[in-house]
Amino acid sequence: MTSKNVVVSDAKSSLAIGVHASNSSIFTASAQKPPAVPGGYLSISKAKVLKNLEINGNARINAWVDSMKASSPTHIKSTPSLADEQNSWMLGLPSALDMFEHIIEASRGKQIVMFMDYDGTLSPIVDDPDRAFMSKKMRATVRKLAKCFPTAIVSGRCLDKVYNFVRLAELYYAGSHGMDIKGPEKGSKNNKSTEAVVFQPASEFLPMIDEVYRELVEKIKSTPGAKVENNKFCVSVHFRCVEEKKWSELAHVVKSVLKEYPKLRLSQGRKVLEIRPTIKWDKGKALEFLLESLGFANCTDVFPVYIGDDRTDEDAFKVLRERGQGFGILVSKTPKDTSAFYSLQEPTEVMGFLQRLVESFYMANQECKKVLL
Numbered sequence: 001m002t003s004k005n006v007v008v009s010d011a012k013s014s015l016a017i018g019v020h021a022s023n024s025s026i027f028t029a030s031a032q033k034p035p036a037v038p039g040g041y042l043s044i045s046k047a048k049v050l051k052n053l054e055i056n057g058n059a060r061i062n063a064w065v066d067s068m069k070a071s072s073p074t075h076i077k078s079t080p081s082l083a084d085e086q087n088s089w090m091l092g093l094p095s096a097l098d099m100f101e102h103i104i105e106a107s108r109g110k111q112i113v114m115f116m117d118y119d120g121t122l123s124p125i126v127d128d129p130d131r132a133f134m135s136k137k138m139r140a141t142v143r144k145l146a147k148c149f150p151t152a153i154v155s156g157r158c159l160d161k162v163y164n165f166v167r168l169a170e171l172y173y174a175g176s177h178g179m180d181i182k183g184p185e186k187g188s189k190n191n192k193s194t195e196a197v198v199f200q201p202a203s204e205f206l207p208m209i210d211e212v213y214r215e216l217v218e219k220i221k222s223t224p225g226a227k228v229e230n231n232k233f234c235v236s237v238h239f240r241c242v243e244e245k246k247w248s249e250l251a252h253v254v255k256s257v258l259k260e261y262p263k264l265r266l267s268q269g270r271k272v273l274e275i276r277p278t279i280k281w282d283k284g285k286a287l288e289f290l291l292e293s294l295g296f297a298n299c300t301d302v303f304p305v306y307i308g309d310d311r312t313d314e315d316a317f318k319v320l321r322e323r324g325q326g327f328g329i330l331v332s333k334t335p336k337d338t339s340a341f342y343s344l345q346e347p348t349e350v351m352g353f354l355q356r357l358v359e360s361f362y363m364a365n366q367e368c369k370k371v372l373l
């Protein structure tokens with residue numbers, strides 16, 4: 001078992017739920033205080049103060065709902081100016097397929113290590129999260145990929161669930177947004193060391209997450225289409241099948257539950273609100289942890305490639321930019337702010353890219369054999 005220090009942020013005073021100043025996609029159950037009203041000096045009545053607080057609270061809920069809408073493709077209308085925007089975005093974030101030769105050139109002489117998100121990357125987005133199966137062809141491709149390069153799946157789902165979808169024992173898995181890491185069995189072909197890679201930096205949060213999950217299941221019963229998913233170290237509240245006019249009501253429900261848990265925070269994915277511990281741990285930290293576990297901590301000749309479609313994958317893209325190693329690939333058809341270097345439009349393109357990586361690995365090895373003979 002490998003261990004690391006994890007800092008748990010301690011939010012003590014009164015709660016509010018608001019949009020994080022520097023990143024509108026992140027919501028934090030934070031220690032913000034309500035506006036101070038020095039008694040006696042200002043002639044503001046208690047009722048007025050309460051009214052103001054209510055207005056602030058509503059503004060925050062509106063910000064949530066705006067952000068929920070912004071992440072919804074149904075709100076992106078196709079116009080000529082949008083087509084221009086799409087074209088200029090593609091120029092800044094070229095297709096990883098078009099740039100394939102360039103990518104291979106950049107990785108030459110280095111060890112490629114593959115990291116992939118699951119939903120929306122290896123499997124298409126579907127309405128029912130329990131039916132987000134990956135195709136047999138995709139599984140076969142990932143199996144071949146793992147024969148060529150160390151390969152990890154990094155997902156918001158709990159480890160067991162993502163493993164049951166992927167079903168490849170030779171991979172590394174980081175479930176619950178990287179808070180539940182497990183490698184292949186020790187001594188196996190893909191883990192020659194005598195140590196099994198296991199890491200759970202948020203284990204103390206298990207009872208709290210379980211409690212929040214049960215509360216949310218009860219409370220969302222009044223919102224048709226809403227679904228709560230227990231992802232072990234985090235909870236997902238899905239609104240993909242909720243009528244848009246009910247989104248604000250759902251945001252209120254989640255807020256009312258979360259305000260009792262200052263040690264939990266909220267982030268947003270694709271039509272999903274994700275509740276997780278306020279520890280400084282994310283998919284980026286999981287990527288670093290796995291590189292270290294694989295023995296590439298201070299290596300200059302490692303080339304990590306991270307493919308993902310979600311806002312939570314941005315943490316991993318940023319780590320790669322900061323390290324100046326490898327690159328991130330964003331899976332998206334529409335322009336998004338990103339720290340990735342390249343793009344792929346959908347899981348079928350991801351599969352095409354992985355297949356080309358496998359082919360180029362075998363071609364390079366044949367070349368090597370020829371040189372050695």
Ligand SMILES: O=P(O)(O)OC[C@H]1O[C@H](O[C@H]2O[C@H](CO)[C@@H](O)[C@H](O)[C@H]2O)[C@H](O)[C@@H](O)[C@@H]1O
Nearest residue numbers: 118119125126127129132155156236240270272
């Ligand atoms: O990090 P990921 O592997 O991408 O996991 C993020 C969330 O993915 C799943 O939800 C998303 O996919 C569902 C199935 O296609 C879709 O119905 C939902 O709207 C998407 O948000 C998963 O169910 C969540 O628990 C993950 O947090």
